[in-house]
Amino acid sequence: MTGQIRLDEHLQRYSTTAPHAPAVSGAIDAIASAATEIADLIATGDLADASGLTTGRNSDGDLQRDLDVQADMILRRRLGSLPIAALASEEMREPQICDREAKICVAIDPLDGSSNIDINMTVGTIFSILPAPDDLDLAFHQRGSAQLAAGFVTYGPQTSLVLTLGDGVDIFTFDRRADCFRLARSGVQVSEACDEFSINVSNRRHWDPPVRAFVDECLAGVDGPANRNFNMRWIGSLVAEAYRILTRGGIFLYPSDARPGYGDGRLRLTYEAHPMAMIMEQAGGSASTGRERILDLSAQSLHQRVPLVMGSSAEVCRVEELHCDPLLVASGSAPLFARRGFFRV
Ligand code: AFP
Numbered sequence: 001m002t003g004q005i006r007l008d009e010h011l012q013r014y015s016t017t018a019p020h021a022p023a024v025s026g027a028i029d030a031i032a033s034a035a036t037e038i039a040d041l042i043a044t045g046d047l048a049d050a051s052g053l054t055t056g057r058n059s060d061g062d063l064q065r066d067l068d069v070q071a072d073m074i075l076r077r078r079l080g081s082l083p084i085a086a087l088a089s090e091e092m093r094e095p096q097i098c099d100r101e102a103k104i105c106v107a108i109d110p111l112d113g114s115s116n117i118d119i120n121m122t123v124g125t126i127f128s129i130l131p132a133p134d135d136l137d138l139a140f141h142q143r144g145s146a147q148l149a150a151g152f153v154t155y156g157p158q159t160s161l162v163l164t165l166g167d168g169v170d171i172f173t174f175d176r177r178a179d180c181f182r183l184a185r186s187g188v189q190v191s192e193a194c195d196e197f198s199i200n201v202s203n204r205r206h207w208d209p210p211v212r213a214f215v216d217e218c219l220a221g222v223d224g225p226a227n228r229n230f231n232m233r234w235i236g237s238l239v240a241e242a243y244r245i246l247t248r249g250g251i252f253l254y255p256s257d258a259r260p261g262y263g264d265g266r267l268r269l270t271y272e273a274h275p276m277a278m279i280m281e282q283a284g285g286s287a288s289t290g291r292e293r294i295l296d297l298s299a300q301s302l303h304q305r306v307p308l309v310m311g312s313s314a315e316v317c318r319v320e321e322l323h324c325d326p327l328l329v330a331s332g333s334a335p336l337f338a339r340r341g342f343f344r345v
Pocket residue numbers: 062111112113114115116200236237238239254266267
């Protein structure tokens with residue numbers, strides 16, 4: 001165990017590689033320190049009055065839980081004294097302008113999956129690090145491909161930090177005895193051998209035809225066009241789904257659907273889809289809306305939602321093919337007809 005390089009050593013080596021690298025290293029080190037604090041809080045759960053109870057709603061109307069707020073406070077305290085030009089969080093209505101001379105901006109989802117807190121499931125912190133533009137009002141309107149680094153922390157059986165600095169994906173696991181993150185897996189690659197799909201099937205009647213067609217292909221197994229059987233997983237926690245895909249391949253979909261407010265899906269572009277997309281592509285996978293590459297997109301607003309299809313490239317490509325199928329496109333938004341009962345597909 002002592003052989004594995006520590007996260008701080010890894011960051012120290014990176015910090016000499018570019019003008020922005022010291023600031024990026026400092027931000028990731030701070031996020032890692034905050035993560036150990038958040039992990040302790042989660043691990044004690046109700047005992048520490050850090051429950052999954054809701055305290056209200058955040059600026060975008062999502063239910064806000066004790067731990068969402070506490071995780072956000074811990075991260076902002078750790079990041080607050082660093083050279084960061086602008087900070088954005090799912091728990092903040094607007095970005096916070098910090099050090100105008102700094103070279104980087106940071107966007108965070110402090111605690112993703114928090115609806116799983118009270119059932120003791122894996123949740124996580126997601127982060128995206130961008131260059132600071134001259135006009136800081138544009139800090140979080142950059143294309144995903146502009147990211148300098150991205151990653152997420154899983155608070156599960158292990159507290160692990162999945163990280164890309166733009167040169168592959170590494171996973172660092174927190175070693176409690178040594179009180180530090182150590183390299184557990186380097187150069188992680190998304191397996192092409194993908195027989196696992198992940199989507200909330202309870203929303204099937206609301207999906208557009210291409211998504212329904214893809215999932216029906218998975219369900220048809222060897223009797224259908226995919227000519228092989230699939231397994232299904234739905235954890236309800238993006239970081240857990242992403243970690244699984246990095247470990248054994250597969251595809252995750254949170255598409256847009258016909259429910260009110262879900263016209264662009266549920267996940268946020270800036271601090272969820274962009275970082276996940278950088279991680280997936282750096283690991284040899286793909287991330288798309290079903291029509292467009294996530295990293296080609298730039299947010300028009302901080303909490304903008306986006307459909308997300310990510311994982312093994314062959315499967316993401318299949319979803320994109322179906323979105324280009326004229327017959328499926330022509331069939332329009334089947335959910336509308338399905339609800340009225342005129343056409344059931
Ligand atoms: P919460 O943070 O509110 O638990 O939402 C988690 C999440 O954004 C993402 O992590 C899951 O993949 C997705 O929502 C689950 O959404 P459904 O509850 O609609 O299945």
